[in-house]
Amino acid sequence: MANDADQNVTVENPTESESAVEVKEETAEMIDEPIVSKLIEEPASDTVEAKAKKVARQRVKVSKGEIKRQAILLILSVWFVNYGLIFYYLPLGGWIMAFQNFKLKKTFFDSLFSARFVGLKKFHFMFEFDVLKDAIHETGNIFQALKVWIDNVMFIRTLRNTLGMGILNLVTTFVMAILFAILLNEVKNKLGKKLVQTISYLPHFLSWIIVTAIIRDTLSSTGIINDLLRLFHVIDAEETYNFFMKPLWFWPIVAFANVWKETGWNAIIYLAAITAIDPCLYEAADIDGAGRIAKMRFITLPGIAPTIIILLVMNIGNVLNAGFEIQYLLGNGIIQKVSQTIDIYVLQWGISKSDFSLGTAAGMFKSAVSILLIVICNQIVKKTGHGSLF
Amino acid sequence: MKMKKFIALGMAGMLSAAALVGCDKGNPGTVDPVDPVDPVDPGKQVVAPEDIIDFTMFATMEGTELNPNNEIQEIIAQKTGVRVKETWLTNQDAGEAIGALMASGDLPDFIDAGNKFNDMYAAGLLVAWDPYLEQYPNLKEMYTDAVWEQFRMADGKIYWANVFNNTYGASKATGHNDEAFWIQVRVLEEAGYPDIKTLDEYFDLIEDYYAKHPTFTNPSGEEVPIIPYTVQSADWRYFGLENPPQFLDGYPNDGSVIVERGTGKVVDYNTTPTAKAYFQKLNEEYNKKIIDSEFATQDWDTYIQKLSKGQVLGICDQNWDFNYDVQPALKDAGLDALGCEYVPLGLTMPGVTENRWHTYGDTLNNSSGCAVTINCSDPDRAFKFLSDIMEQEIHDLRFWGVEGVDYLVDEDGMYYRTQEMRDKQNNQAYRASHMCPYSYMPQWLGTSRDGKNAMQPAEQGSEFTASFSEPLRACFEAYNANGYPDFIGSVQEDNEPWFPMWSYSNTMSQTTYPEDDPDGNFKAGDDWPAAIAWIKMGDCKHEWLPKVVTAKDFDAEWEKYMKAYEACKPEDFLADMQNEVNKRIEAAK
Missing domain, CATH: 1.10.3720.10 (MetI-like)
Structure with a gap:
C-alpha cells in the first residue's frame, strides 16, 4: 500500500505541480478510505480547479514594483508577442484580396494596391446562390434543392x-x-x-x-x-x-x-x-x-x-x-x-x-x-x- | 597550441566556404565579362571555368534531369560560358507549378510556362526579346517577321518564342509527331499487313491478336500478360480519349473544336454523332475486356511503364507524349525485335475519305515557348546563350553529340552512327550522363547549315532506316512506306489560316481576361465566361468520359453525360472560339 502511494506521487500530472503537495496529502488520506465510489465522485482535479480559480481571482495589480520584478519575463515575452503578430496576425491582412480582383504584379504591394475592389463577387462565384434559389423554386423542397446545389x-x-x-x-x-x-x-x-x-x-x-x-x-x-x-x-x-x-x-x-x-x-x-x-x-x-x-x-x-x-x-x-x-x-x-x-x-x-x-x-x-x-x-x-x- | 589549431581550422573552413560561395551562381557584376565569342567559329573560344555562369530553367513538362557534370553540358559551358540546370514537372500540373512559382517569386532564369505565359506576362515577370532579336541574328532567324508578329503581345513586345516544329532549309521529316491510333508492328505482321481504315477494323485486328496471344514471353524469359488497348484519361494528357472525334470526321487537330473548311464555322466535336459512335465503340470494347480495366485511374508514369514493357497492343496518343520515352526503352529491353514498336494509323469513320491526322508543314503554337524571366541576373548573357546554342557546332553537340564518340562522318560529310553508338543512345543512364540536348530551348528541325545532314539525328535519312529493327523494316516494306506519315496517308494541303485553334483555347487557363479588350467590351480581370465554361467542360469530360466508356448501359449514361455537359455552358466557349476564328481569318487577309 505504501509503495503504491509513492508511485502515485511520481506520476502526478505536471500541470498540477503547484498543488502537488496538497494533492499528495489528499490522496494519502483517501487511501485509508475503503469506498471506491467516493473517490471517483471527487477526483483530485476538482480541488485543483477550484484552487486555480482562487488564484485567478487574486489578480496582481500592475505597479512599478511589479513590472520591475517581472522585467525579465516581460523582455522574454516581447519576442513571442511579436512573433505572433508578424507571423499570425499580419498575414491576415492578405484577406483583403478576397474582396478584390487581385492580379499578380512584380511586387506584392504593387499587386495589392493596383487591384480593384469587387465586393463579394468572389463569394458569389463560389456559392452560386442562384442555383439554389432556382432549385427551390423548381422543386419546392429544400432538401431536393440542396441536393441540386451540391450536384451543380x-x-x-x-x-x-x-x-x-x-x-x-x-x-x-x-x-x-x-x-x-x-x-x-x-x-x-x-x-x-x-x-x-x-x-x-x-x-x-x-x-x-x-x-x-x-x-x-x-x-x-x-x-x-x-x-x-x-x-x-x-x-x-x-x-x-x-x-x-x-x-x-x-x-x-x-x-x-x-x-x-x-x-x-x-x-x-x-x-x-x-x-x-x-x-x-x-x-x-x-x-x-x-x-x-x-x-x-x-x-x-x-x-x-x-x-x-x-x-x-x-x-x-x-x-x-x-x-x-x-x-x-x-x-x-x-x-x-x-x-x-x-x-x-x-x-x-x-x-x-x-x-x-x-x-x-x-x-x-x-x-x-x-x-x-x-x-x-x-x-x-x-x-x-x-x-x-x- | 590547441587554440592555434582551432583558429587554423576555422580559417580553413571560412576559406572553403568562400570558395563555395564563389562557385555558386556567380555575381556577374564582379566577374570579368567574357570576350565575345566569334559568331563564325565559336569553337575556338574556351571559357575559363571560373567565368562560367550557372542559370536555371524550368519547363512545364515531365522530363529527366541531367546528371551533374554531364559531359556535353560541360563542353557547351566551356564554349558559351553558360551552364543551365534544367528542372521539370513532377506529379503536378503546369498551372499549379507555375502558379506556385509566381506566388513565391522564386523564378528560374529561363522558363517554359506552357499555357500560363499570359499570367506571367500580365504580372510583368518576363524580359522582352525585342532588343536582343536585333542583336543576335541567330534568334531573329528563327521566324519570319510575319510569324514574329504573332508572338507580339498587346504592349507591342515579344516575350517568348516557340522552339518546336521549326524547319531550317528543306524539311527532312520522316516522323509523325502528332496524334494517331498506334498499333504494334507484330499485330499487323500476324494479320498479313492489312489496310486498316476504320475503328471497327482496328479493334477487330486487336481482338483477333489478343484471342490468339493473351500473353507473350519477353527477352528475359518472363511471361507478360497482354493489355489489348489502353488510353490515358488523367489530367491534361487525356486527349487520346477525348479528341479523336475530330479526326474521325476528317478534320485536323484544332484540338478544342472542329472548324469547317471553307466556311470557318465552329462545331463542337464533343456532341457530334461521330463522338457518340466513337464512345459507344469504346464502351463495347471495354465490356469485351479489350480496353485496360485501369485506364481511368492510371497516371502517366504507369501508362509509360505499361507501354515500355511492350504489353500494350494499341493506343491513341500524340507521338511526343509517349514515343520519346517508349521507343528507346523498347529497344533497350530488346522488345523491338519482337515487334513491339508502334506505327500510326489514320482512322476515320466509314464514308469519310480524307483524313488529317498528320499535319504537313510547321505548326505554330504562339501561346508558349522559351522565355527569360526578370529574375535572371544577366538577361543579355541569357539571350546570347540562346543564340549561341543555335550555332551549328553547338546544335550538333546538343542533338548529335560528340564527333567520334556519338557519331562519325563519312567521306561525303554525312553523319552516321554505328550500331554500338545507337545502342548507347537508347540507354537512359548514358543519355543522362553524356547527352545534353537542352530540349526546351530554341532548336531547328530540317537540314543542317552544311546543306546535307539533318539538324536532328531522328530526321537523318540513313539513320532513320538503319536504326530499324527487323519487324519494323518488314512493316515499312510491306506498306511501301518511306516515313511514318505514309502509314497515315493524310491529305497534303496548306493549313487553314486559323490552324491550330488549340493555341487559343490553351490560354484559357484562368477565369478572368488577361488583358483589356481593344474594342472596350471588357477589362483585364473581368470574368471570362468562355474560359470558365472551358474549365468546367474539361472537369466534366474528365469525370464523364471514363464513366461513359465503362458504363453497363451506354445510352443512359450518355444521356446523363450530355445533361452534365450542357450545364457547363459550352455555348459561351464556342462563341468565343468563333470570334477568334473570324479574327484569324481577318488577320490573314
Missing part, C-alpha cells in the same frame, strides 16, 4: 466532401486511438506491449505519398485485395474490382488510411493519461469484485475523460482540414465529385487558374467555419462541465 456547384461539393471526410476521419481515428490505447493498456506482457506500441506508431512517420502508393498497390488489379476477392470467388477470375472508380469507396479508403497511419501515434497521449490513473483505484475495484471490462468502463475511461474532451475540442477545429495530399494523390477524374476538398479547390482555382482572390475567399470561408465549429463545441463542453479549452 463545385465549391459546395468540396465543402460537403471536406465536412464528410473530416467527420468520418475524426470519428474513426478518435475511436480507434482510444480503443487501441485501452486495449494495449490491458496487455500484461511488457515486451509485447512495447513492441506493439512502437510498430503501431511507425506509419505516422511515412509521408502521404508513400502511404498512397501502398494503398494504390494494395487495391490495384494485381494487388492483394483483388487477389483475395478472386480467391474467394467474390469476383470472377478474369475480373478486377477497381476501387478507385467507385465513388462510394473513396471516403472509407481515406478514413482507413488515416486510421492506419495515425492510430498508434494518437494512442500515445491516451496511454500517458492512463498511466496517470491512480493504481489503487484498480485494486479497490478488484476488491469490490469488478472484472476487466468493468474496470475499463468505470475507471480507465472516466480517468482519461478530460484528455478525451480536450483533444476532441481541438480536433473539431481541424475537421475542415480533412486533408489535401491523400485526396489529391488518390483522386482521379471519375470520382472527383467526392474526392475534392476545399484545399484542392484553393489549389485548382486559386493557384492553378491564377485567381488568387478566389483562393483567398475559399480559405477565408474555411477559417471562419473552423472557428465557428470550435466555439460551438467548446460551449457545449463547458455546459457538460468537463473543463473546456477556453
Whole structure:
C-alpha cells in the first residue's frame, strides 16, 4: 500500500505541480478510505480547479514594483508577442484580396494596391446562390434543392466532401486511438506491449505519398485485395474490382488510411493519461469484485475523460482540414465529385487558374467555419462541465 | 597550441566556404565579362571555368534531369560560358507549378510556362526579346517577321518564342509527331499487313491478336500478360480519349473544336454523332475486356511503364507524349525485335475519305515557348546563350553529340552512327550522363547549315532506316512506306489560316481576361465566361468520359453525360472560339 502511494506521487500530472503537495496529502488520506465510489465522485482535479480559480481571482495589480520584478519575463515575452503578430496576425491582412480582383504584379504591394475592389463577387462565384434559389423554386423542397446545389456547384461539393471526410476521419481515428490505447493498456506482457506500441506508431512517420502508393498497390488489379476477392470467388477470375472508380469507396479508403497511419501515434497521449490513473483505484475495484471490462468502463475511461474532451475540442477545429495530399494523390477524374476538398479547390482555382482572390475567399470561408465549429463545441463542453479549452 | 589549431581550422573552413560561395551562381557584376565569342567559329573560344555562369530553367513538362557534370553540358559551358540546370514537372500540373512559382517569386532564369505565359506576362515577370532579336541574328532567324508578329503581345513586345516544329532549309521529316491510333508492328505482321481504315477494323485486328496471344514471353524469359488497348484519361494528357472525334470526321487537330473548311464555322466535336459512335465503340470494347480495366485511374508514369514493357497492343496518343520515352526503352529491353514498336494509323469513320491526322508543314503554337524571366541576373548573357546554342557546332553537340564518340562522318560529310553508338543512345543512364540536348530551348528541325545532314539525328535519312529493327523494316516494306506519315496517308494541303485553334483555347487557363479588350467590351480581370465554361467542360469530360466508356448501359449514361455537359455552358466557349476564328481569318487577309 505504501509503495503504491509513492508511485502515485511520481506520476502526478505536471500541470498540477503547484498543488502537488496538497494533492499528495489528499490522496494519502483517501487511501485509508475503503469506498471506491467516493473517490471517483471527487477526483483530485476538482480541488485543483477550484484552487486555480482562487488564484485567478487574486489578480496582481500592475505597479512599478511589479513590472520591475517581472522585467525579465516581460523582455522574454516581447519576442513571442511579436512573433505572433508578424507571423499570425499580419498575414491576415492578405484577406483583403478576397474582396478584390487581385492580379499578380512584380511586387506584392504593387499587386495589392493596383487591384480593384469587387465586393463579394468572389463569394458569389463560389456559392452560386442562384442555383439554389432556382432549385427551390423548381422543386419546392429544400432538401431536393440542396441536393441540386451540391450536384451543380463545385465549391459546395468540396465543402460537403471536406465536412464528410473530416467527420468520418475524426470519428474513426478518435475511436480507434482510444480503443487501441485501452486495449494495449490491458496487455500484461511488457515486451509485447512495447513492441506493439512502437510498430503501431511507425506509419505516422511515412509521408502521404508513400502511404498512397501502398494503398494504390494494395487495391490495384494485381494487388492483394483483388487477389483475395478472386480467391474467394467474390469476383470472377478474369475480373478486377477497381476501387478507385467507385465513388462510394473513396471516403472509407481515406478514413482507413488515416486510421492506419495515425492510430498508434494518437494512442500515445491516451496511454500517458492512463498511466496517470491512480493504481489503487484498480485494486479497490478488484476488491469490490469488478472484472476487466468493468474496470475499463468505470475507471480507465472516466480517468482519461478530460484528455478525451480536450483533444476532441481541438480536433473539431481541424475537421475542415480533412486533408489535401491523400485526396489529391488518390483522386482521379471519375470520382472527383467526392474526392475534392476545399484545399484542392484553393489549389485548382486559386493557384492553378491564377485567381488568387478566389483562393483567398475559399480559405477565408474555411477559417471562419473552423472557428465557428470550435466555439460551438467548446460551449457545449463547458455546459457538460468537463473543463473546456477556453 | 590547441587554440592555434582551432583558429587554423576555422580559417580553413571560412576559406572553403568562400570558395563555395564563389562557385555558386556567380555575381556577374564582379566577374570579368567574357570576350565575345566569334559568331563564325565559336569553337575556338574556351571559357575559363571560373567565368562560367550557372542559370536555371524550368519547363512545364515531365522530363529527366541531367546528371551533374554531364559531359556535353560541360563542353557547351566551356564554349558559351553558360551552364543551365534544367528542372521539370513532377506529379503536378503546369498551372499549379507555375502558379506556385509566381506566388513565391522564386523564378528560374529561363522558363517554359506552357499555357500560363499570359499570367506571367500580365504580372510583368518576363524580359522582352525585342532588343536582343536585333542583336543576335541567330534568334531573329528563327521566324519570319510575319510569324514574329504573332508572338507580339498587346504592349507591342515579344516575350517568348516557340522552339518546336521549326524547319531550317528543306524539311527532312520522316516522323509523325502528332496524334494517331498506334498499333504494334507484330499485330499487323500476324494479320498479313492489312489496310486498316476504320475503328471497327482496328479493334477487330486487336481482338483477333489478343484471342490468339493473351500473353507473350519477353527477352528475359518472363511471361507478360497482354493489355489489348489502353488510353490515358488523367489530367491534361487525356486527349487520346477525348479528341479523336475530330479526326474521325476528317478534320485536323484544332484540338478544342472542329472548324469547317471553307466556311470557318465552329462545331463542337464533343456532341457530334461521330463522338457518340466513337464512345459507344469504346464502351463495347471495354465490356469485351479489350480496353485496360485501369485506364481511368492510371497516371502517366504507369501508362509509360505499361507501354515500355511492350504489353500494350494499341493506343491513341500524340507521338511526343509517349514515343520519346517508349521507343528507346523498347529497344533497350530488346522488345523491338519482337515487334513491339508502334506505327500510326489514320482512322476515320466509314464514308469519310480524307483524313488529317498528320499535319504537313510547321505548326505554330504562339501561346508558349522559351522565355527569360526578370529574375535572371544577366538577361543579355541569357539571350546570347540562346543564340549561341543555335550555332551549328553547338546544335550538333546538343542533338548529335560528340564527333567520334556519338557519331562519325563519312567521306561525303554525312553523319552516321554505328550500331554500338545507337545502342548507347537508347540507354537512359548514358543519355543522362553524356547527352545534353537542352530540349526546351530554341532548336531547328530540317537540314543542317552544311546543306546535307539533318539538324536532328531522328530526321537523318540513313539513320532513320538503319536504326530499324527487323519487324519494323518488314512493316515499312510491306506498306511501301518511306516515313511514318505514309502509314497515315493524310491529305497534303496548306493549313487553314486559323490552324491550330488549340493555341487559343490553351490560354484559357484562368477565369478572368488577361488583358483589356481593344474594342472596350471588357477589362483585364473581368470574368471570362468562355474560359470558365472551358474549365468546367474539361472537369466534366474528365469525370464523364471514363464513366461513359465503362458504363453497363451506354445510352443512359450518355444521356446523363450530355445533361452534365450542357450545364457547363459550352455555348459561351464556342462563341468565343468563333470570334477568334473570324479574327484569324481577318488577320490573314
